[in-house]
Amino acid sequence: MPGHHDPTSDDFVCVATLDSPTEAHLLKGVLEAVHLTPHLADEHMVRNYSLLAPALGGVRVLVPASEVAAAHRAIEEFESGAYRLDDDPDEDPAARR
Numbered sequence: 001m002p003g004h005h006d007p008t009s010d011d012f013v014c015v016a017t018l019d020s021p022t023e024a025h026l027l028k029g030v031l032e033a034v035h036l037t038p039h040l041a042d043e044h045m046v047r048n049y050s051l052l053a054p055a056l057g058g059v060r061v062l063v064p065a066s067e068v069a070a071a072h073r074a075i076e077e078f079e080s081g082a083y084r085l086d087d088d089p090d091e092d093p094a095a096r097r
Helices: 021-033 043-048 050-056 065-080
Strands: 012-018 039-041 059-064
Touching: 012 021, 012 065, 021 039, 021 043, 021 059, 021 065, 043 050, 059 065
Parallel strands: none
Antiparallel strands: 012 059, 039 059
């Protein structure tokens, strides 16, 4: 289809490497929340052979090459706390203004 870009046709690029499969899934969820299409590589190897995780290089978070810039922005926002939840969910949001 002309003008339609299929992100699955791109080469995949590693945008993060994490030691923990749980942290990798969290980051994958962050990227999916901003409508990107991340994939995890080596998750099962790290999970099954956790003592070898450093030698395996950890769990790689991959995105299509066309999404790399957006993924880096989302990761920076996440790491800076942009998606942090309030400490007190019962607090009235109007009281913070």
